[in-house]
Every structure is written in structure tokens, then in C-alpha cells.
Amino acid sequence: MYKRIILKLSGEALAGDKDGIMYDDETIFAVVDQIKEILDMGTQVALVIGGGNIWRGRSANSSMDRTKADQIGMLATVMNAVYVADVFRQRGIKAAVQTPIIIGTVSEQFSKESALKHLENGEVVIFAAGIGHPYFSTDTVTALRGCELDADILLFAKNVDGVYDSDPKINPNAKKIDEIKCADIISKGLRVIDLSAASLCNDQKVPVLIFGLNEKNSLMRAVKGEKIGTVVTVD
DSSP states (O other): OOSEEEEEEOHHHHTTTOTTOSOOHHHHHHHHHHHHHHHHTTOEEEEEEOOTTTOOGGGSOTTSOHHHHHHHHHHHHHHHHHHHHHHHHHTTOOEEEEESSOOTTSSEEOOHHHHHHHHHTTOEEEEOSTTSSTTOOHHHHHHHHHHHTTOSEEEEEESSSSEESSOTTTOTTOOEESEEEHHHHHHHTOSSSOHHHHHHHHHHTOOEEEEETTSTTHHHHHHTTOSOSEEEEOO
16 A cells, blocks of 8 residues: 555546536546545545646647746646645545645645645645746656655556557557556657656656546556556666
């Protein structure tokens, strides 16, 4: 059983499989209910949530400044974090939203000490707004927070159930990879997770599990150590 995990949820995951909406409460409550069970088992949980259900860099017109596009994306992650934090509240779980930038009373400013205190009190911490600067993905932020907080593992919940040797949406014969070295992701330039995140995980020896969020009880199964998804090993 893991003592502390960092869970990365894509913004698109919050919309479930429904088109034209930002939030699918059935999907979100299902995730929160699994996290409640994990907390009850004694595992500490922190989240990083993307903003792709609201905004992605490619949403911008081609002439838009990259910094401004990324800033909008950071704000999108704050909106998602506040929404999910309130779902935790509805389930009787305290959740703190932490950001690297000051946003009035909307969030706390991130600090390692404060985040650890929340986690040790059995509360969930949701990290939003990236690191406060452009050009850094939420994958990289997940790896960074995982290293800072000494997480046992990083869990990347995706729309597919792991890593494949080719795109399973295009190739029906694509084969799932059960285990891959982080060093191979870097050397081969695989788009499994952001390469900056992969480098950080490899340097700091933080293992990663990539799995499908839509599989039944997948998060609980991942925390219990069941063989699901794709394990990214570090030497």
C-alpha cells in the first residue's frame, strides 16, 4: 500500500464521454468516491488536474502569444480544481486548492510545508495553475510536486488503458505495453508523458503508472497494486 500518491487527471476526463459539456458529475463523483476509499485506507492523495475541457493551447488562434495562451490554460486548471474541491466537500472530504500564484481567497499559495500538513491531516490537496509560468505542462507539474512531496508513485489517469506500441484509435492491432523504462521514453522520444516530466521522474527515481480512468474502480485497483495499465519503471 502506498503512503502518498499524486494523481494526474486530464481536464478532458472531467467531461467523461459526453460532448459539449465541461463537467460530467457522474464521472467526477465516481473518482471522488474512489479517492474517499483510498483515504480511508490511510493513503495520502494529492491531485493535479489539467484544463483541456475548457482550454488547450491549440484553442488559441495561430497569432496568439504563447505566454498568454498558457496563462489562460493555467486559469482553466484553477476553475477545474475549485469545481472538484467542492465535489470533495459534498462527500465530506476537506480539499485545499493550492496555486503558485496568489488568487485572493480562491486558493492557497503553494508551499511544501502547508501541502504536507493538509495531507497528514487526511485532506486532499489539488495543485492548480501549473508552476505559474508558461511552457510547462501539467505532466511536468505532476512530476515536480511528486518529487517535492516524496510521493511513492505518480498515477496518470488517461482516456486509454495504458501505453500501446501504436495509436489504438488508428491501429486495431496495436499492442498494449505492460511495462516500459522511463529511460526508453526519453531516448525514443515517446509521447507517453511529457519528456520534461519523464526526465524529472527518471532523475529522482519516482515511478509512474499510466492507466485508464474509465475502467471500473481503476484508481482503487492501481493503489492496491493490481496489474493494470502500464508501469513506467526507473532505474
